[in-house]
Amino acid sequence: MVSTSRILRLATAAGVLLAVGACSPQATPTPMPTVGAPCSKESLPTRTAGKLTIATDEPAYQPWFVDDKPDNGEGFESAVAYAVAEKLGYAREDVVWTRVRFDSAVAPGPKEFDFDINQFSITEERKQAVDFSAPYYLVRQTVIALKSSKIAGKTALADLRAAKLGAQVGTTSYQAITDVIKPTVEPQVYNSNDDAKKALQNGQLDGLVVDLPTAFYITGAEIDDAVIVGQLPQVGTPEAFGLLLDKDSPLTGCVSGAVGKLSADGALKQLEQQWLARDAGAPELT
Template identity: 55%
Template structure:
């Protein structure tokens, strides 16, 4: 999906799995607290990063998190560099989406998988500050009953679906409030298949995923529009073990990437929000 990877952005992107804000200690204590040799990583000299498989565009490229392509892969390698790790010192492992923020010890140092920061999830894990602001989007296929919808109210009679455990599902249920019970899927691929089979009128996903699905996975795919933004910006953050000694340093690195323009530049390179109207 190199074509999607180079789509231009108009402004900063925004896109989806559950609720908002940044977290974690704001500043590490001590001037060298975040020096590489002081970091409490699982394996000395290695930054172990988890993500799900398959790893979807435009967050990753060619289902290979280690190639440094796609927004989350590129941000992760930029973060690793801030922490003192070379690319070869970053090791990836497969972590199922819902497992990443479940209670209990973690085999990874941090996980990156479009996990939205929420107070509920913070009860079980730590989060870094947000590396991406998120908007939810409704997609369909050309000619469907919601293809020309202009408002959330226009979606009331539609059969809609979303991936389980995601903010996409939460907003489908709580913001769209369709008359029909929302369909729930274990993966976005299954939701796409249901849409292809005309078992659904539309799917709710985050915005960059919406661009990928409509361009690469669906024939005549169409973005209906973005759902109204909430009072607080939903954000994706890195997931860390609860009370991890790394949390403050990862947050410091994310904040540095935001301050020096790296996040904005990578969003322009890999993500886009052009062509996605706002639903009233």
């Protein structure tokens, strides 16, 4: 989560301790671009010459992707991926999509992609094993509940501390429960957000913590009698999603630069407004 963060996961991110170290994805070392070389299609040492291989999980959920088809360019993260590719000089037909499980992508070891986009929260622990680009999205964790739940309509964190809360394992959504809400009841963890949603629907949870866009989607399109309770306060540095690359990837600087340009020219904000729900109706819990 973080949730909650992919619709149903956040990142990144976040209670998993990762071993330090990673290998290059190629059998033989790929030389770093020469100093001053442009971040262009011709100069980038991608897995396949002239192509950009982008990964995400399966299934890929709305609002990040639409119809579980990353290559259609619809959904926030699909659109961001193609925008980054374009900044690097790759046409739509030059982009190759592959599927990689969330936990495999964040683990140490060689990668079968140039970058992965999958609501990975940027954390210091994860940076021991992988590289991240500059942030493309700042995240807020959100509590949702059934309308019949005892926490529906609550406005204070203190009102949630006696509730049975849950989130996907290894996500910042789960970390938000333990570090921000600090419930007196042991929080429940689930292998996927699908499992967590079922627990919410079955009355096994009082509330589920996910990222805000996911919260809007679940309450608006998936569970008719679910409502947003509220957004949780940020703790320290705001949680952010970044594109994930192999540790010490020669592509990291150029990919990060492309994200930075999209942020500076307002493109990321436009895509966020187009594909992600605004935080209307999601009050802040204090």
